[in-house]
Amino acid sequence: MTVLQIAALVAVMAVVTFLTRALPFLLFGRGGEHPKVVLYLGRFLPPAVIAMLIVYCYRSTSFGAPSGWAPGLIAGLAVVELHVWKKNNMLSIVGGTILYMVLVQAVF
Amino acid sequence: MNRKSLAAAFPHTVPVLMGYLSIGIVFGWMLSAAGFHPVWSAVMSVTIYAGSGQYLGVQLLAIAAPLADAAFLTLILNFRHLVYGLSMLEKFQGMGWRKLYMIFSLTDETYALLAGVQVPEGVNEKDFYFSIALLDHLYWIAGSIIGAVAGALITINTEGIDFAMTALFLVIAVEQWQSSERHAPVFLGAAGTLACLLIFGPDNGRFLIPALAILVTGLLLMRPRLEGPIPLPKGGAAQ
Numbered sequence: 001m002t003v004l005q006i007a008a009l010v011a012v013m014a015v016v017t018f019l020t021r022a023l024p025f026l027l028f029g030r031g032g033e034h035p036k037v038v039l040y041l042g043r044f045l046p047p048a049v050i051a052m053l054i055v056y057c058y059r060s061t062s063f064g065a066p067s068g069w070a071p072g073l074i075a076g077l078a079v080v081e082l083h084v085w086k087k088n089n090m091l092s093i094v095g096g097t098i099l100y101m102v103l104v105q106a107v108f
Numbered sequence: 109m110n111r112k113s114l115a116a117a118f119p120h121t122v123p124v125l126m127g128y129l130s131i132g133i134v135f136g137w138m139l140s141a142a143g144f145h146p147v148w149s150a151v152m153s154v155t156i157y158a159g160s161g162q163y164l165g166v167q168l169l170a171i172a173a174p175l176a177d178a179a180f181l182t183l184i185l186n187f188r189h190l191v192y193g194l195s196m197l198e199k200f201q202g203m204g205w206r207k208l209y210m211i212f213s214l215t216d217e218t219y220a221l222l223a224g225v226q227v228p229e230g231v232n233e234k235d236f237y238f239s240i241a242l243l244d245h246l247y248w249i250a251g252s253i254i255g256a257v258a259g260a261l262i263t264i265n266t267e268g269i270d271f272a273m274t275a276l277f278l279v280i281a282v283e284q285w286q287s288s289e290r291h292a293p294v295f296l297g298a299a300g301t302l303a304c305l306l307i308f309g310p311d312n313g314r315f316l317i318p319a320l321a322i323l324v325t326g327l328l329l330m331r332p333r334l335e336g337p338i339p340l341p342k343g344g345a346a347q
Contacts, residue, residue: 001172006148012175013165013182014155020186021214024193025200025207039194041327044293044334046188047284048323050277051297052316053160053185057274059310072274079275083282090130093275097134100271 067108075100116231117239124217125247128159132251133258134272135162140259141266142170149256153249157213160280161185162252163273170270177312184320192219199237206238213241215248290334296326 001009058076062068079096086092136149148169152162161182168178192214199222200207214222218241225240227233259266285291300322301315308315327334 001169005172006144006169007151008175009169009173009178010148010152010155010165012178013152013161013168016179016182017156017158017161017186018212020183020189021193022211024190025197025211028194028197037328037331038190040331040335041324042188042190042194044290044327045323047281047288047291048293048297048300048327049184049187049320050281050284051294052301052319052323054274054277054281055298055301055305055319056313056316057277059305059313059315071268072271075271076274076278079278080282083279084286089127089279092279093272094130094134096275096278097269097272100275101266101268104268105265 065108067104071100071103071108074103110235113231113235113239114243116228117236117243120221120225121240121243121247124221124244127217128244128247129251129254131159131276132248133255134269135159135166136252136255136257137259137266138163138166138255138269138272139169139252140256141269142166144169146253146256146260149252150249153252157245157248158186158215159217159248160273160276163276167270167273171312173312177314181313181316184316188216189214192216195223203234203238206234210237210241213245215244218244292330292334293323293327296330297323300326 058072061072075096078099079092082095083089083092132153135153136146139149139152140146152165156162156165164181164185165178167173168181173181193211196210196214196219200210203210221240221244222237225236227236281294285294301319304315304319304322308318
């Protein structure tokens, strides 16, 4: 990628991120009632979207050789277990990632 | 903002300091491992400032994703911010130009701090909020620069480091699961996306577009049930 292409991608992400944060202030900043359907989606869409993104992360899983699915499954379960157990973001993310790296590099 | 409000805000931000340094280091390291100069880590952390957004950004950069795809994915990933903004409307009122920065810097962690924190006596409320937001942002920038430089200098085999994004989403999912009584949206999200993945294939993540349509439609159809009273668990009456 050229510097310009990288800068364009970063700029798009920056602008869209800012817009999603600014949207409620633009739409509802004047006070008054918030549309109930927006509040409803605001409450229940995020968990659905995170589930969607987890599926997205696992989109390249293949069910042939164990190397296609086992590292992701094992490390994923480890992250969930660690997080239920210790509730420490840093530990769960770094621990799970290191486990995954060891699995793909040295085990499978 | 002054020294007093920064000093008052600092102790409240220590948990975010630990979290942002480590998550930021992993981000910077991933970006360097993907072959991008450390300057880009700094640029992204200054201008985008979103944990999961930037993790996703590493992947988007690595595959040189089309701008429209990047915009769409960033948009749906950040949808939860809509809720944050709604509950900060009043807090940010009367902050002048700093309101723009408060909106820009409203990450999950800063939101959590602002939503829960008590303003200490003798400290200006708005200065205090601004100090929290600024400190958190600085931690994030520092973490990503440290990680990016380390990733550029230390050459170890980094294959698999991109799993950090999966891990981050799993952590968010666990926390959402534990803080909610209603799990139907999670199953809807997983099943709907899986169906679209099988139908449309994994290329470029385009299957997320029909998946999102299914999620929104499904949630709207489920609204009477989800907004109704929470059913007692089985055997709940006996407990």
